Amino acid sequence: MKVVLSVNGADHHIDVEPRLTLLDALRDALRLTGAHAGCEHGVCGACTVLIDGRPARACLMFAAQADGLSITTIEGLASVPGELSLLQDAFCETHAMQCGYCTPGMILSAHALLREDPAPSREKIIDAISGNICRCTGYGQIVEAIELAARRLAGANQKEGAA
């Protein structure tokens, strides 16, 4: 069946089998491999993308269900190619990734959090990334990165959602 996947602002008309997950469509049909395939049954959070601005598991949706919805992947966060978003930059700076497998999902979950609450408490940050499993860092530096990004967001006096 034909669907339109609207990813990072661009519409892609593709033909999919109904059983193709959004994750597989992003990775295989659109070659956007930033959404990672981890457990593929909704536990690990590595495949997190934003659907209409909210974090969602791309492995728990069929591409057919995403027809016409606005999808943001990690590839769509930076303002210009080659640049980093404020959160991506903060992740580099605090060494919030080791193997990097969970990182896109972590950053997108954090991105959605900061858009809703630009100055979240530590507790809220931990809750926001509680659905994303990291097996390397022990989470400390990830929480630090999100706190750093939130501080910079406040300091930059930007409009809400400019993370």
Add this chain to the structure above:
Amino acid sequence: MKAASFEYSRPETVEEACWQLSRDDDARLIAGGQTLVPMMAMRLARPTRLIDIGRIPALSFIREEDGAQLVIGAMTRQADAEREPSIAAAAPLLARALPWVGHAATRSRGTIGGSIANADPAAEIPLALATLGGSVIARTERETLIIAVEDFFLGPMTTALPPTAVLIEARFPIWGQRRIGAAFLEISARAGDFAYVSAAAQVALDDDGRCLACTVGIGGATPVPRRLAAVAALVGSAISESRARDAAAAEIAGIEIMTDPHASTAYRRRVAITLAARAILAARDEAMTNEARR
């Protein structure tokens, strides 16, 4: 691709969804898909057709009826309900339960009706519905069904919903008292995981701190979310710690409690009593500080 092949359709009305559902015994509705899709990925579910009710506008709403019922459309996303400020005033217990449902990323897609129809014993929304003594409305091609929550949950993942029915809405009673408090507590291995035991309570007090109404339910430990009838004994006087615990223990001591490799029956029973008592007391304390919620 992990799921077995299926046909996909996306009806725009409830009538169309009912019609499609009645045509194929092995068709399944998909709402948020946060349980069904993993089941399909593991091939524990192999529907021949998925009927996606995600774009039926008539199934997504939150409204109050005559100040007596909070009515939530089955397709309302958990994340939308979580952000709806009127729920905290109308059904404080539900507002307390929602943040415990899965994780932010599953609440974005998961729905109120999907969680109720799925009837997982550890699920928070069914427990809130059972504790408040709500009801659901479902529709088949031929009739509209109104089912009280006591008659709805039959066992783990089993409800009284006919296979050809579409869940339309869930109805949560609104309490009229001025001083109402609510609490929701849960024990699980990790935040967001399935609860071993959960407890929910809503309490109304008069101006002197006497209990006007009290409802408590436990989930996770029992095959279906269970409202504790024994706490009716708390109505009429102030709720003390020992009375709360005695009321919870009196009932939980004698009921069937589930077991699995993670948590034994004895452990779950002990935790259920403690959590139920704590939930009552936390709801009482909140009611004390709430002069007028509404």
